[in-house]
Amino acid sequence: MFRRNAPIRPDLKQQAEYFGFEFSTIDGEVYWDESAYYQFTLAQIENDIEDPTNELEQMCLQAVEKVVNDEYWLTQFAIPEDFWSLIKRSWQQKEPSLYGRMDFSYHGKGPAKLLEYNADTPTSIYEAAFFQWMWLEQQVDRAVLPRQADQFNSIQERLINRFIELNLKHQLSFCYSEGSLEDKGTVSYLQDCAYQAGIATARFPIEEIGVDNKGQLLDPEDTPINHLFKLYPWEDLFKDEFAKHIITTHTRFIEPEWKAILSNKALLPLLWQMFPNHPNLLPAYFANKVGDGLDNGYVQKPIFGREGANITWHHPSKGRVHSEGCYGEEGYIVQALAPLPIFDGNHTLIGSWLVNHQSCGLTIREDSSPITQDTSRFIPHIILG
Amino acid sequence: MIMDSLAGFVPFLLYFALGYVLILGFIFIYTLVTPHCEWTLMKQNNRTAAVAFAGAFLGFTLPVASAAINSVSIIDFAIWGVIACVMQLITFFAVKIYMPKITERINKDEISSRLYDLLGGTMKRTSKLKLTLMLGAGFGLTGCGESDESALLFKDVDDCEQWGVERLECEVQYQEALANHLVEAPKYTSESNCESDFGFDQCERDNNSIWRPIMAGFMIGLVAEAVDEALDYAKKKKRKKYAYFGGSSYGGSKPLYRSKDDFFNFRNSNNQLIGSINNRGTVMVKKSKVKFTSKPKSVSRSRGGFGSRASSRSYGG
Numbered sequence: 200m201f202r203r204n205a206p207i208r209p210d211l212k213q214q215a216e217y218f219g220f221e222f223s224t225i226d227g228e229v230y231w232d233e234s235a236y237y238q239f240t241l242a243q244i245e246n247d248i249e250d251p252t253n254e255l256e257q258m259c260l261q262a263v264e265k266v267v268n269d270e271y272w273l274t275q276f277a278i279p280e281d282f283w284s285l286i287k288r289s290w291q292q293k294e295p296s297l298y299g300r301m302d303f304s305y306h307g308k309g310p311a312k313l314l315e316y317n318a319d320t321p322t323s324i325y326e327a328a329f330f331q332w333m334w335l336e337q338q339v340d341r342a343v344l345p346r347q348a349d350q351f352n353s354i355q356e357r358l359i360n361r362f363i364e365l366n367l368k369h370q371l372s373f374c375y376s377e378g379s380l381e382d383k384g385t386v387s388y389l390q391d392c393a394y395q396a397g398i399a400t401a402r403f404p405i406e407e408i409g410v411d412n413k414g415q416l417l418d419p420e421d422t423p424i425n426h427l428f429k430l431y432p433w434e435d436l437f438k439d440e441f442a443k444h445i446i447t448t449h450t451r452f453i454e455p456e457w458k459a460i461l462s463n464k465a466l467l468p469l470l471w472q473m474f475p476n477h478p479n480l481l482p483a484y485f486a487n488k489v490g491d492g493l494d495n496g497y498v499q500k501p502i503f504g505r506e507g508a509n510i511t512w513h514h515p516s517k518g519r520v521h522s523e524g525c526y527g528e529e530g531y532i533v534q535a536l537a538p539l540p541i542f543d544g545n546h547t548l549i550g551s552w553l554v555n556h557q558s559c560g561l562t563i564r565e566d567s568s569p570i571t572q573d574t575s576r577f578i579p580h581i582i583l584g
Numbered sequence: 585m586i587m588d589s590l591a592g593f594v595p596f597l598l599y600f601a602l603g604y605v606l607i608l609g610f611i612f613i614y615t616l617v618t619p620h621c622e623w624t625l626m627k628q629n630n631r632t633a634a635v636a637f638a639g640a641f642l643g644f645t646l647p648v649a650s651a652a653i654n655s656v657s658i659i660d661f662a663i664w665g666v667i668a669c670v671m672q673l674i675t676f677f678a679v680k681i682y683m684p685k686i687t688e689r690i691n692k693d694e695i696s697s698r699l700y701d702l703l704g705g706t707m708k709r710t711s712k713l714k715l716t717l718m719l720g721a722g723f724g725l726t727g728c729g730e731s732d733e734s735a736l737l738f739k740d741v742d743d744c745e746q747w748g749v750e751r752l753e754c755e756v757q758y759q760e761a762l763a764n765h766l767v768e769a770p771k772y773t774s775e776s777n778c779e780s781d782f783g784f785d786q787c788e789r790d791n792n793s794i795w796r797p798i799m800a801g802f803m804i805g806l807v808a809e810a811v812d813e814a815l816d817y818a819k820k821k822k823r824k825k826y827a828y829f830g831g832s833s834y835g836g837s838k839p840l841y842r843s844k845d846d847f848f849n850f851r852n853s854n855n856q857l858i859g860s861i862n863n864r865g866t867v868m869v870k871k872s873k874v875k876f877t878s879k880p881k882s883v884s885r886s887r888g889g890f891g892s893r894a895s896s897r898s899y900g901g
Contacts, residue, residue: 219718244708245685332713349708356710376891391717406891411882412773420854421770421881431891441889582708 200307201238202542202578205343208233208334219387220330222380225574231326232576233334237547237563239307240584244351244561247311251479252301252551252558255313258477259461260556262469263290266460275485276465277502277529279437285446286456294455295365296555297389297428298324298358300562302571303479303549306540310478311549313470314537315500318461319454320430322381323577325388327552327562328354331579349582351561355392357554362396364555369425370399371453372418376431377404386430393428405431414447424450433459434503464502464532486531496536501527507572512536522570539569546571547578599652599661606665610644610672617673619687632690644672733835733871736804737850737863743801757837761802765839768853768878769796783844794883800842801850803858805835805874806866835875853881 208214211233215223223231266272267287278286300321305311332352338344371393375386390400401418408424409417416424427450429436436445437459460466467483474480482492486499496514501524504510508524514536539546548571550562566575615622615637625633651664680686738744744754772778772795778787782797789795840850840858850858852873859867 217719218715241683241708329713329715332709335709352709355713374890387718388715391715394717395714404891406888408890409887410889413882415882417882422879423882436890439890439892444889 200243200305202235202545202547203238204235205233205338208337208341214333214337215330218330218333220325220384222384223330225381228574230574230576231330232565232578235543235578237542237578237580238584239351239580239582241349241582243307244582247305248303248351248549248551248561249558251311252553253556255301255316255479256299256553256556256558258470258474259316259318259466262466262473263457263460265473266469267291267457272465272469275469276460276463277434278459278463281442281446282437282456282459286459289452289456294451294457295361295453296455296458297361297453298555299454299458299461299553300324301551301553303551304537304539305549306547311551312481312537313467313479314481314534314548315464316461316466317550319458320432320462320505321550321552322385322430323550323562323564324354324358324552325385326577327550327560328352328358329388331577334579335581344581345583347583350580351582352559354552354554354560357557357559358389358392359396361555362393362398365398365453367398367426370401371426371428372424373400373402374405374408374427374429374431375402377406382430386428389428405429408441410441410444414444416441416444416448416450424448426451426453428453432462432503432505434463464500464504467534468532481535481537483532483534486533489533492535493533496538497533498536499531499533501531502529507570510570512569514538520569522568522572539571548575595658598658602658602662602665603648603652606648606662606669607641607645610669611641613669614640614644614673614676618676620690625691630690636690640672640676643675644668647671733805733869733874734866735835735858735869735874736806736866737801737840737859737861738804739801739861757804758802760837761839762799764837764878765799765853766790767880769799769839769841769881770853770855771796771881771883773883779844781843782841783847786842786844797841799839801840801861803838803840803850803852803874805838835871838874852876853878 211223214220215231220231223229266276267283267290270283273280273283273286296318298321299316299318300323301316302314303311304314332350332355335344335348335350339346339348373386373390373393375382386402390402393400403419407419409419409421411417411421411423416427418424429452433454433456436442465485467481468485470477471480471483482490484490484493494515496512498513499511501509504524504526507522509526510522510524512520514520539548541547542565545565545567546569548564548566550564551558552560552562561580563578563580564571564575565578566572620633622633622637626637647668648665651661651668655661655664683689736744736747738747738754738758741751741754741758744757745751749757770778770781772781772787773793775787775789775795778795778797779785786797786800787795788798838852840852842849842861843851843855846857848861850861852858854873854876856873858869858873
């Protein structure tokens with residue numbers, strides 16, 4: 200695993216415009232950063248990322264099975280009681296999942312350590328699946344990269360195949376939360392994939408959803424919504440004013456309700472309890488009941504948290520790093536510290552994509568801080584050797 | 585002369601037969617030794633298996649052909665044939681060390697379109713991708729996929745007649761729009777909800793306790809040529825436009841509404857902007873705004889109950 204510098208494509212700006220990448224810079228800062236790339240060997244990708252991701256996914260599905268059938272765990276996961284039966288039903292009926300992203304601490308040697316699982320509302324899929332792919336194709340064509348350079352990336356192909364498999368008979372509506380260009384771009388990209396799979400689609404902000412007097416969710420044209428992809432977390436849907444309508448509605452959701460369990464940080468202590476000392480797991484506990492394995496530092500994370508907010512990083516010698524945010528009222532978990540590797544002064548986080556429970560691609564984010572936040576830059580990768 | 589040429593016939597047959605045996609032997613051993621089952625996979629249309637096998641096959645036949653040309657005797661040829669077979673098998677296992685999952689990947693039919701390496705040239709990335717809806721302005725489907733349609737907008741039957749259509753035909757079109765209005769108009773549970781969208785006194789009640797906006801006008805969809813012809817007739821005061829409201833040029837008659845916030849424009853029942861209420865004659869509108877199936881709306885009680893925790897932060901994780 201190396202970090203190498205590379206020339207930026209001279210027409211990057213036009214490329215981003217043409218391919219609808221509106222958030223290639225965020226607030227004037229570079230977000231998509233192709234001035235460097237990471238290089239992996241095929242063995243690193245297949246043995247250290249792909250296989251562990253697939254194995255962890257199976258472990259996670261066992262964890263869901265455990266949680267939905269156990270009120271103790273549902274309480275520990277801070278899921279409101281009103282929605283327990285809904286989650287259980289969605290799991291028992293095998294409501295299909297589309298995608299997810301596991302975040303790892305990995306430095307090229309030894310087992311990758313699972314930091315968390317973004318199973319409900321992962322972003323950066325457009326960059327990883329499409330723009331990164333396009334970058335490699337063009338850099339190979341321009342002879343910046345050798346012809347045998349490859350990439351761990353069958354994400355888009357699998358997304359389209361998954362949409363075909365879902366075999367939806369009705370329109371699939373894609374919802375995002377107004378105000379974030381990144382979320383809108385992510386949703387537009389997934390809509391594009393669904394369109395390529397031959398599904399009728401619509402896209403609108405989640406704020407525009409209406410409810411009729413029978414408790415059915417309506418799109419902006421007042422037509423009942425059959426299938427809804429929502430880039431909006433379940434834990435927030437459970438608290439919104441319309442939460443009670445989620446129970447009555449016929450709308451089917453992607454990601455389904457049971458994903459509320461996997462996107463929850465309480466998953467980490469549960470996995471550690473179910474699979475102690477698994478090479479890809481870090482010791483993790485609920486903050487009020489810690490155990491062994493935290494002597495070399497630990498990270499405290501809110502049960503519901505996004506984009507690196509409200510995280511406290513305790514290092515035995517380097518002290519404490521804290522990130523601000525508005526999460527944490529439901530409690531915290533602690534997880535043994537697996538410091539992100541540093542390449543040229545950057546902390547590097549590996550995101551491993553799953554589509555239809557299959558590992559199929561990579562997102563690499565870099566940050567100057569040891570806590571990766573939503574301002575971290577996206578760096579492309581290649582496989583060579 | 586002819587006999588001289590035929591003298592080579594027997595050796596040719598010998599070499600040909602031995603070459604054939606060598607190749608069959610190689611195929612037999614190769615398919616036996618590789619962990620994947622070539623025949624089954626190829627019958628399943630597995631391209632990767634077929635390409636890898638064809639590569640190995642070529643990799644064997646080329647040295648065999650070369651041995652046939654250069655060997656001094658048939659024994660010599662046989663020996664070199666066996667050596668070529670062994671070399672090809674070694675190559676397979678050498679590649680397997682480099683790409684341990686080659687068998688798995690051949691089984692899964694992961695193939696590179698580039699075929700940069702005939703034997704097991706598989707890639708971890710997809711060979712072809714495209715975008716459709718997301719492409720920049722002017723390239724996407726929104727810009728070029730949908731044709732414009734012309735439509736006639738009228739406030740009422742009088743308006744229609746004054747423009748030059750026979751009154752009877754105007755009545756027919758108005759009645760059709762009204763029938764669609766009863767089906768597709770937005771619905772509200774209270775008059776005040778309805779008025780908050782359509783303005784004071786702009787709503788009516790149906791038989792139930794449901795409110796809907798009044799129909800503020802109607803729109804007759806036609807293809808442009810038909811409208812032009814109709815206009816010509818109108819100018820010449822030949823009252824024959826009746827004929828042009830039928831056949832394939834006719835796109836139906838739809839209700840129009842005027843919203844409180846945008847009172848001087850007509851909108852269709854899907855709240856799509858059609859054109860100014862002061863239009864006379866034809867306007868060009870997207871086909872989907874004129875030709876759509878009337879379907880009943882649910883009663884919209886409220887909106888905005890989701891997303892309250894948004895506050896413009898990203899939800900991605």
